[in-house]
Amino acid sequence: MRPLIDFISSKTQGWIKNISAMLLILIVGGCDIKKNNDAESSTVVKIFNNSSFSKNYQPIDIKQTSDGGYLILGSTRVDVSSFLGVYIMKLDKNGNFIKDTTLEGTTLNPVYNLMGVGLSYYFFAMNGLTLATKLVKIEESGNISEVGQFDQLTYPLYVNIDGSNNFILQSYNRDDRSTVVSKINTNGEVLASKSFSIGFGDYDVEEPIIDHLTQTGKTLPFIAGSLSNGRYYFNGFYNYTLSLVFFDFNSKDDVEPGVLQGYRSERVISSATEVAGSTLAVSRYAYGNHYLIPNAILNTANGDISASSDLNGYFLPEIESDAKIINKKLELNGKSLLVYGTTTKDKQIALYFYESTTAKLLKAKYLGFSNPFEIGNFVTTKDGGLAIIGTTFVAGKFPRICLFKLSSSDLGI
């Protein structure tokens, strides 16, 4: 019996070879199927929905836990007070909801930021009855405990952590109209504290502070932090105006701090992070206009006084007039970056990535579509990506916490 191939002419055999080659190319091209089977999504978008009509949630900060999951500190409106309640949410490593809790009792008004020390996470809140500041600890096991209460420190406004794992807390003392900055350790001991007089004048700072805390008015850009030269700074009310103030805890009371003055709460610094030495990455707003200044060289020495309005920067008209701006120095994809996060006028979350050494814009990224989105905070993740939390108004109505976890490749930097 003759083989089949003998019945096929040489031209036909050539045709079959051509088609076989084409099929081979296609099959080789099909290796994306195998890759896809083995792949995991390193980018995640989650909207944490609550079917209740009247619930509303705002995120404050996010931290990645040792299991790769996430811990979110947020706030929610409660019935017992005009101040916001404390809301805590735990997610798994894929951003899936595991559990949440709203703290009951008098612990209210959680402030920026959530700070991780070892396997514990700390945040500051306020006693809704006495207005005293509270330090609260969250264990990775989920256990929540109060570390301490500071009766002399009322109206906590903002907290940050320094290189020695001490907390730098900014608070407001209504009795003597002063801003108070305190250094507190994880055991709840106040290591140092310094008051800065706001003064009594025709501009009453208490009303905007209360509006800020109850979220019934403009959100004010309170900041506190430390510099690598051992000095500290805060952005808060000082001498009738919201200013960026540089100081030493050890300096005598009659020593004037370095001040980058604003004007009331209308023309002020809105974010600040040290880049190196006296160079800071800051942003400022003036009557609704926002400027990013990734390489501002500031006079931080005691007694130096300058005006924030003198800082030139990049005017970004797309930023919403009252938008919060978060500014952090981060390592991403092996690069040292200054990342600004904010909210645009068309209600997207905007991220601006600047190279920290050259202050050159590498990329602007916008997140969210259709429903309104607002920035909450952001943090780098263990896989080299970026986790961003924000608020989205589902159906245009219901404020819900959302998470964007972007992989390093999605960042495209």
Added chain:
Amino acid sequence: MRYFIMFVIIGFQCAPSLAQRKGYQKNDPYAKTQFYLGFRLGAGLTKAKVVERFSAFSSTTNPEETYPKSYQNFRYINPLAGMEFLFTYQTQFGISFQPNYRRLRFGYSNDYNWQDDTVATNTVSLKYTQQVKLDYLEFPLIFKYDFTKTRLRPYVQVGGFYGLLVSAIKTVEVDGKDQAAGGSSEYLREKITVGANDLFITSSYGWLAGAGCSYKMGNIRMTLDINYRSGMNNITDVKNRYTNNQLSGVGDVMDDIKIKNITLSVGCLFPIKYLTDARYEAVD
């Protein structure tokens, strides 16, 4: 479309004038084989079979809530057009290569509801309706068996296919019903249409089986067949599931899916090998 044109050109290049002969003897190898070149047109219905469900929404009140999508399967007509290269041996056995350009369409919807804690009749509901259009260039290789050697030949066929994604488009419509503002108000919020190539991997493969018949009209053969095609791989790009800002922004992310499809097609096959006697008849 450019892929389709490319394969038409390649197809005709691969189809030389194979042979013409003045006659043949019984058992002549020339009479045992035939090549056909033709085209096919058809329409199909598509189903997306869910392998694993995903949602951008995550419920904080009911951990069991997965916000499953409700799929509208076998609902939309999907056109196809392509070529056919058929080699037959001993008249009844055939191997057919049918490169084609086809559209696969399916849809799904999500429902979300919110209720007032104190007044239960105060509700807001939203319905997200998505439609997915996938254009594939496909390369099926099919084995056919004709039951008869008559003018009308019923046949069965089995084979496999490999597909290349050419384009993907997703459309999302959001409409809602608000019963919390003192009455009942229905509204269509928006329609979002986006290119979604990134949400799907390029390749797909699967098996197919079907039956049909061919009818000889003069020297050409008309075919009519129906095939069930079963995709064997997840076509959703796992890595890019959440990367489309416009879609994930409204809470829409793709499930892992495999595509199933029923296609009815008609074709016209032109024989290549002829006898150049007075009848100029094709080898058959």
